[in-house]
Every structure is written in structure tokens, then in C-alpha cells.
Amino acid sequence: MSTAAAPATVRARVPVPLSLAGGATALGQVVTFDGLVDGREHLAVELGDPGREPPLVRVHSECLTGDVLGSERCDCGPQLAESLARISSAGGVLLYLRQEGRGIGLYAKLDAYLLQDTGLDTFDANVALGFGADERDYTVAAQMLAALGRTSVRLLTNNPDKAGQLARLGIDVVACVPTGVHRRDANVRYLEAKVRRAAHTIEVAG
Numbered sequence: 001m002s003t004a005a006a007p008a009t010v011r012a013r014v015p016v017p018l019s020l021a022g023g024a025t026a027l028g029q030v031v032t033f034d035g036l037v038d039g040r041e042h043l044a045v046e047l048g049d050p051g052r053e054p055p056l057v058r059v060h061s062e063c064l065t066g067d068v069l070g071s072e073r074c075d076c077g078p079q080l081a082e083s084l085a086r087i088s089s090a091g092g093v094l095l096y097l098r099q100e101g102r103g104i105g106l107y108a109k110l111d112a113y114l115l116q117d118t119g120l121d122t123f124d125a126n127v128a129l130g131f132g133a134d135e136r137d138y139t140v141a142a143q144m145l146a147a148l149g150r151t152s153v154r155l156l157t158n159n160p161d162k163a164g165q166l167a168r169l170g171i172d173v174v175a176c177v178p179t180g181v182h183r184r185d186a187n188v189r190y191l192e193a194k195v196r197r198a199a200h201t202i203e204v205a206g
């Protein structure tokens, strides 16, 4: 049984205005929360004005190597930049979830990279380390959206499990909006594994 629909115990704090580079400046503010189920510092970034439409929402899982260092081993950095730009223009929210390494943490993800270099794909490398193939749980995302009064969303994702979990947690996902495909030589195997193992809705070839 999910704890997602618990807006009575999860509260959005006073938004903090933030000017973002890259044109994502309109009505930008970051929101923090009290009472999230895992007690971690997840962040919401509200951008633009969705008007009467369900907002465009990106639930982005932390990737220090991709988001901050610009690693080309995955597509997280370009997906984050794309999401901020699109949400800024369409109006919506980016949730930055502290779920590094699909929930296994940064050090374990880096251990997994070494295993992948011996031939395992990203999912099997997690399992070889004793973790689940993907340990992410989106309860906090549902809690954050409920606390923001945004329970009907257009979800910017290629991951059907993310949309399915949010729907089961009480979020009305009116549409899944795919991201672009940020293919590079260094991330082809990573993208192919997402399609093969987790049914991501992207075309990797080309």
C-alpha cells in the first residue's frame, strides 16, 4: 500500500526564486519539502506557466557523473538540459530526485561501471553487485506532486515503469511525452539496454 497520497503530512516549503542559465528564467523557483517518506533532500524546480494544461513534469533521477561532470557514458546530462528548456517554455515542474545510480548510490554505480567494462549490461551489473536491477521507488515524487497541487501531469519520460509507478501512486499521467534521443558512441550500449531490459520508448539506431 502506497504512502504517496499523504499531502497532510508532506508540505511544500516557501518557494525560493532562482535565476537559471540557458533561458530557463521565467518564473523559476525551487521548492523544498517537509515530511517526504525517505527524509532525503529531493528538490522541485517550477518553471514557466502551464496555464490550464496539465503541467509538463520531468522526474529526473540524480546522476552526478552525467548531470554535473558531463559524462558521455549515459544520457542524463542532455536529458536534464532538454527538460529544463522544454519545461521553461511549456510551464511545469522538474523533480530532481536523489536516486543516484537508479537507487543504488554513486559509489555502487561506479563499481557497476567497472563490471560493465567486462561485458555486463547496466541492469545485470546491478544484480551482480547484490542490488535490484533498478531500485527506484517514486513514492517521494508522488508526494511532492501532491504537495504542489500537481496531481495531473504530462510526464516527460521514455520509461514506462516510471509512468506506471506514478499512476499507481495516485498521479494522473495524462500523457507520456518522450525526450529526445541523446545518442553518442559512448552511450549506445547504455541506451540499447534501456530499450531491451526496461522497454524504454526510444529509437537508438542511427
Ligand SMILES: Nc1nc2c(ncn2[C@@H]2O[C@H](COP(=O)(O)OP(=O)(O)OP(=O)(O)O)[C@@H](O)[C@H]2O)c(=O)[nH]1
Pocket (backbone or CB within 6 Å): 059, 060, 061, 062, 063, 064, 074, 075, 076, 079, 099, 100, 101, 102, 103, 104, 109, 112, 113, 116, 122, 126, 156, 157, 158, 159, 162, 179, 194, 200
Ligand atoms: N546503476 C546504474 N545506474 C545508472 C547507470 N547509468 C546511469 N545510471 C542512473 O540511471 C538514472 C537515470 O535512469 P535512466 O535509465 O537513464 O532513465 P530513466 O530515468 O529510467 O528514464 P527517462 O525518464 O526516460 O530518462 C540516474 O540515477 C543515473 O545515475 C549505470 O550504469 N548503472
Ligand SMILES: [Zn+2]
Pocket (backbone or CB within 6 Å): 063, 065, 066, 067, 074, 075, 076, 077
Ligand atoms: Zn547518467
